[in-house]
Amino acid sequence: xxxxxxxxTEEEIHTIEAAIGEVEKTTSAEVVPVVASASGRYDRAEDLxxxxxxxxxxxxxxxxxxxxxxxxxxxxxxPVFRLNLxxxxxxxxxxxxxGMALASRFPLLRLPLIAKREMQEEVESxxxxxxxRLKIRRxxxxxxxxxxxxxxxxxxxxxxxxxxNETLSDSDWQALCDIILLGFKEGKPEEGLCNGIRxxxxxxxxxxxxxxxxxxxxxxxxxxID
Numbered sequence: 001x002x003x004x005x006x007x008x009t010e011e012e013i014h015t016i017e018a019a020i021g022e023v024e025k026t027t028s029a030e031v032v033p034v035v036a037s038a039s040g041r042y043d044r045a046e047d048l049x050x051x052x053x054x055x056x057x058x059x060x061x062x063x064x065x066x067x068x069x070x071x072x073x074x075x076x077x078x079p080v081f082r083l084n085l086x087x088x089x090x091x092x093x094x095x096x097x098x099g100m101a102l103a104s105r106f107p108l109l110r111l112p113l114i115a116k117r118e119m120q121e122e123v124e125s126x127x128x129x130x131x132x133r134l135k136i137r138r139x140x141x142x143x144x145x146x147x148x149x150x151x152x153x154x155x156x157x158x159x160x161x162x163x164x165n166e167t168l169s170d171s172d173w174q175a176l177c178d179i180i181l182l183g184f185k186e187g188k189p190e191e192g193l194c195n196g197i198r199x200x201x202x203x204x205x206x207x208x209x210x211x212x213x214x215x216x217x218x219x220x221x222x223x224x225i226d
Contacts, residue, residue, distance in 0.1 A: 001107045004035045004224040012190040017073045020220040022200030029143040030218045036225040040122030045110040050099030059097040119153040127157040139217050143208050153197035154179045167207045172185045
């Protein structure tokens with residue numbers, strides 16, 4: 001899985017931060033882009049992958065060793081299963097923990113087992129948390145805007161402060177998310193993010209133009225979270 005801190009070159013980071021600076025020359029709002037490697041742990045998907053792996057391995061072992069052999073330990077000579085209970089438990093438990101380790105080490109293995117709704121909830125929750133942690137809400141006129149990109153989930157979420165949310169619509173945010181996602185899908189994350197930042201500037205400048213005495217309340221920087 002691609003790490004956020006490894007996604008951009010230094011030159012690309014400077015280009016993105018320059019786009020933030022240019023946008024904030026046209027609006028009194030504060031634009032804060034964040035790129036995160038992932039937004040959730042998805043432990044249930046990890047456990048489910050481990051469970052499925054243990055069942056598959058056990059099924060293969062049963063098919064390979066199925067049948068019975070005569071017992072040499074009892075007078076009756078009753079046959080016993082080749083794959084007895086202790087061995088079956090070792091296979092199930094052992095492969096379960098191996099599956100958990102694999103899913104943790106290689107997150108893409110659990111991706112097909114995560115519902116899109118769950119990913120959306122995790123991204124939105126982490127975006128709101130980041131909005132608070134970066135103190136975007138503390139702008140003087142409540143005009144902070146967070147553009148949150150989560151790489152693992154391939155999702156973008158926008159969080160606006162109160163004044164912005166009262167003015168702009170969900171369709172505006174969707175257009176912003178779409179243009180960023182397009183750049184990432186085309187393998188041009190820097191271009192997609194810059195286009196999104198510029199579009200946010202166009203939307204914000206219509207309602208929140210620069211006023212005399214406006215000051216830059218938040219540093220124009222790209223936040224990368226692994």
